[in-house]
Amino acid sequence: MKIKVLIIDDSALIRSVLKEVINSQPDMEVVGTAPDPLIAREMIKELTPDVLTLDVEMPKMDGLNFLEKLMRLHPLPVVMISAYTEGGSSITFKALELGAVDFVTKPKLDISKNILENSNEITDKIRAAAKAKLKNTASFNITQSHTADAVLPSVSNAIISTEKIIIIGASTGGTEAIKEVLIQMPADCPAIVVTQHMPEAFTKSFAERLNSVCKITVKEAENNERILPGHAYIAPGHSHLLIRRSGVNYMTELSQAPPVNRHRPSVDVLFRSAANFAGKNAIGVILTGMGKDGAQGMLEMKQAGAYNFAQNEASCVVYGMPKEAVAAGGVDEIVVLQDISRKILAYISSQKSKTT
Structure with a gap:
């Protein structure tokens, strides 16, 4: 069975690139994309995803409020998307406290290129999230492996x-x-x-x-x-x-x-x-x-x-x-x-x- 992923992000570009990255993997697929949490809420009921990717700043309801409600009413593994900012860092840690499994940093420039370059990081974290035990947690894409020697x-x-x-x-x-x-x-x-x-x-x-x-x-x-x-x-x-x-x-x-x-x-x-x-x-x-x-x-x-x-x-x-x-x-x-x-x-x- 493939890991079913629902992408929640107000950026159409990021939704499209994430969908491309996830669907390129043999063990996962995007079952839907949503521009805001209110639409996502209905899609969760209909599509029963295994993992959500969630932006932190969106219209109608921000990601943290949605995450808090989700973990209380319908817990699902969540991988957050956050920007490289001090404010974003604070938001990310709050999300982890609320029950998100992990986070992926959202680049400020060349978003499409950066997401594609870090596709292994994203998909590895989705796999980990699919196996995670929910509570009411960055690795980089480096192919060469070394030991502590x-x-x-x-x-x-x-x-x-x-x-x-x-x-x-x-x-x-x-x-x-x-x-x-x-x-x-x-x-x-x-x-x-x-x-x-x-x-x-x-x-x-x-x-x-x-x-x-x-x-x-x-x-x-x-x-x-x-x-x-x-x-x-x-x-x-x-x-x-x-x-x-x-x-x-x-x-x-x-x-x-x-x-x-x-x-x-x-x-x-x-x-x-x-x-x-x-x-x-x-x-x-x-x-x-x-x-x-x-x-x-x-x-x-x-x-x-x-x-x-x-x-x-x-x-x-x-x-x-x-x-x-x-x-x-x-x-x-x-x-x-x-x-x-x-x-x-x-x-x-x-x-x-x-x-x-």
Whole structure:
């Protein structure tokens, strides 16, 4: 059975180009297009689509109001369309909070050309949305694939330290999952370093949004800054984020090395750096996401002495990355999303008691 897609966008050009992209795939088809949510509402009843693509600014009813009503009355997987603007970023994150599965950035110029060039990103996200578990989560089209070896080699860590550090990776559905974990963290928790697959236009506003609701300080990571307790550092969308050592301190490092598992930033790269430079003092967390990025890196963390958590299938939007990490043997505990923060803090407390 093909994935049935309904396109909702006030631009006739975007509706036409999206329809061309989707219908070019053997496993999906556009069953209808609508210029506004009111028309879409009737088409949903008639056509029973599997996935909606939804614009955020439309006549008669904006996308957020429609999304809120849809998720309350007739939940369906939704992939949002958003522009590369700070305001658009805020709208996009609100949409994810309301229940959208993922988003695709809408270009300002050469719309038709850009959508066609990013057709794999769009169709991959529609496939993920079709499989997603609905709640009441950017990967780029890169054909060449690398491992974390393209960024840094795996080395044994001879540095002795007791400072704990929490390392988190996520993709589809991860924006809300990361918020769920970070919002429960106390102000004095160990430092947290996060890679979420996301375009660079969104990572700064994502960090700012988290900072506004968390007890800890959340920021977009910069190159060569000291990693401090009570802080979370979000990988910028243009670079891999790594940790390294400078004496007894953890430091950030940004890398423009090739994408790994088709992603930059890559979870495998962050996890590899944690295995190299934190070892047994790292706590790894892999959250909801499509694909396998992070599975090999989490195994390397475990082999270096880290203790690792994976989000369980029932609470994931897409059970891809955690499933692969479990299958690879790198996971110590599989935990429902709402309990991950508590489990991390309990583990850290237990380790402290062993050393006193």
